[in-house]
Amino acid sequence: MPRTTTVVIGAGHSGLAMSRHLADRSIDHVVLERGEVASSWRTKRWNSLRLLTPNWMTRLPGYAYRGDDPDGYLTAPQVANLIGDYAKQSAAPVLTGTAVAAVRPAADGYVVRTDQGTWEAPTVVLASGACTLPVVPASAADVPRELTCLTADEYRNPAALPDPGVLVVGASSSGVQIAEELQRSGRAVTLAVGEHVRLPRTYRDRDILWWMDASGLLDEPYDEVDDLVRVRNLPSMQLAGTPGRTVDLNALQGLGVRLVGRLAGIRDGVAQFAGSLPNVCALADLKMARLLDAIDVWALSAGMDDGDVQRFSPTHLPEPAPLSIDLRSREIGTIVWATGMRPDWSWVDAPVLDRKGRLVHHGGVTESPGLYAMGLPFLRRRKSSLIDGAAADAADLSAHLAAHLAGRAGPRRWTA
């Protein structure tokens, strides 16, 4: 049975950032990848998708963007190529085409069973990603058969959908972008809106992420937020990777997108929507205003106050939003489930999952000694879910891992 010191599972940006830090510490390791490097970026993105973070923010350990378009946004193939180049540049020990079937604690660390053989290692890093499996509400089972249903990771372009209108369920990053593209293509789009995170693409002439980065908001550590459960479950930001293009609900309605409340259920072929649309919009408007307030306070303290404080109009609400749509009326031909993605831990055979199958960890350190996680929302800091967060997380966790190997981390006993 081959042995190494650390098995990293997943060769996306997280796994490769960890690999780079392990190499810097001369820790022998392999990176197991079920497909190719950056597999999801090659196979699970719609055609027009661009990275939500600007190029200058695409930073990895030992890598920074040096191209001529720092404020641009990479296409999905460009992201895949960048991560592939990074793997080569780092000489990361990646084994592609190696799918992990099980990770199990053993006498001296872990046994990692794959379709290409079994590895043994005292330490394992789970870097298979936060967005592996689509989350679809139970009511998907009640959609009339004649409708076409697809998840956001199955969506490719408007031409691939049948003719009539489209119901996009979910108004986070994927949902608003897909709704916008479909509406622009000439389809009648209805968008079901639950809780969402509204953001302008540009604030005071700079990318909103520039402000969040410069002001330190993205560095906020996981152990200093007052409600970690809430921030780890926040919907993704309503952003699209195009300079100056905001995709909030006002922009979408300007294009003709019809808003309805959160999809509450489907009964006898009729989709029912919650009457809470005004409040989810009020919550998002208030939250955005608090963010901009914090940015303004920081700008003032940083001597950047050019007096150009901006505020955006509240979300305009349709009066009244429809509470139901008959899905048998042929008005809607397609439902796009943009209702989120989740990690797949089905192959993790260690006592680190809670009753709902979610990974329990403290800043990426699990209760099972030597088992770590990377690339999850707010893993160690607000930017942990971004490519730009991997460097700091990998630095922290590789230090913990090295201390564990040296026997300095102390026994972290698993308690049921």
Added chain:
Amino acid sequence: MTTTTQAPADNGVNVEALLGVRNTLPDSPEIARFQWRSTTSWVHGTHSRSDVETFYGFSDEQKHHTSFSFDVDHPEQFAAQDTSITPVEYVLVALGGCLTAGVAAVAQQRQIQLRSVVATLTAEMDLHGILGADPDIRNGFSGVNVSYQIDAEATPEEIRALVAQSQKRSAVYDILTNPTNVTVDVA
């Protein structure tokens, strides 16, 4: 920002107890399973009386400190005795009570001292529905409006955020804004 006090806010809500319950949930999720109950007896005409005394929660049978009784009737304009308020008005009572409890609890958690909180609730309804006079009109409310007047040691934005957060965590708001399966059987 208006005035700020040095004394900690006290709205009479024990948020520590509520947060304590939340913190025990990961280890014992079953304590969160609650059942609410009431018994309604017909009195005469459209007058009935509902009694509420017990409920289930925290893994055990629970009891209010006494049995509460509520009369339900319809007004004289409906050719009834008007011995008490209508069922739909109880819905407004429930929504106002739920949202206002939420405002107090969220304010306590956020250390905002409340001085007065008044919610005015209105619900629109078209009698064509319950009279069976127009099948296109639903029986229930066509809309509900809640208007808050809040005097508190907080900015207008903070007060709006209190009210928004209260809706987000309100059971009755959820019951009214989302469909619920209802079964009615005859024993």
